[in-house]
Amino acid sequence: MPPVARNDPAVPRDEELRQGIEMMFFAYRDFTAEPDAILTDYGFGRAHHRVIYFVGRYPDCSVSALLGILQITKQSLNRVLGQLVREGFIHQSRGQRDRRQRLLQLTRKGRELEATLTATQRARFARAYRAAGAEAVAGFRQVILGLMSSDVDRERFERTTA
Amino acid sequence: MPPVARNDPAVPRDEELRQGIEMMFFAYRDFTAEPDAILTDYGFGRAHHRVIYFVGRYPDCSVSALLGILQITKQSLNRVLGQLVREGFIHQSRGQRDRRQRLLQLTRKGRELEATLTATQRARFARAYRAAGAEAVAGFRQVILGLMSSDVDRERFERTTA
């Protein structure tokens, strides 16, 4: 019989999982620090970054689509979205198919800020991916997709996962 | 300014890096959702969770050590730490070597709450790790360590990385 009892006893298992929890905390803390610092110069915060990022990523997305991504309330979103519209970073247009919808696009100014913010996070991922190598990146993707609660969100990444 | 080459390998590269950014957002959003919901019943928030978690993880840690981990101000920490001490989740004791220090420990009540909160995140990691397999987990660890800014934090995970 092969020594298949490779399942670790409870203690090392707990240690492994706790390290996962902590790595998530430290990585996310550092991942958000640079954009946060830049946003301060604009009088914006992390919530503005999220809106700018996802509007750039999904042009012409509706307000409710954005609410589905961010999972915050309409009132919370409207506060930051309203600022971004008033200050000329985001433009709203009526939906063709459904005229109740306000479809969101970045303006030129919005695209510039998006690029500035995303550059820091892209550089961070580029460094981490290059240092770890393609195989590690595939493993990272598998695990981080597994951490998500919803297939709806996992499906956003299907194109390159398969 | 030179025109952007359509078949520039930088374009899929950008897509790959953006997916990393977004996976980080979705995973962290879901990773924090369950503890946040539990904490509401105690009148606590995510900041309390962090303190309880790291005091449990590093028993007898000093206030300044905790500040170094959380990277927030003393004033922000003291608000939540004070609540946790007053409500009997954390106990403070004078340092032996340096009597200025207040070393932090979880009380029984604190350990119970810590266990409840951590259970949800541990289960999430257990699912993701099991589904992805040991090799993917190794890749995940490499990448997420690479995302951190500081060697000081990376070294927290060295024991099992090497």
Add this chain to the structure above:
DNA sequence: AAAATTATGTCAACTATGCTGACTTAAATT
């Protein structure tokens, strides 16, 4: 055509969690 639902927006009030700046106390170090 009327009724119901949906998409969006708004007002008000509240909570949590971060920040800066100024200041104190006690202990350790120089």
Add this chain to the structure above:
DNA sequence: AATTTAAGTCAGCATAGTTGACATAATTTT
């Protein structure tokens, strides 16, 4: 003895989330 360090405190402020109630316009259902 003077300085630095660890911790705590007070006051005020900003960001970003929450709930609840309500309004308007457009679409869908009956």
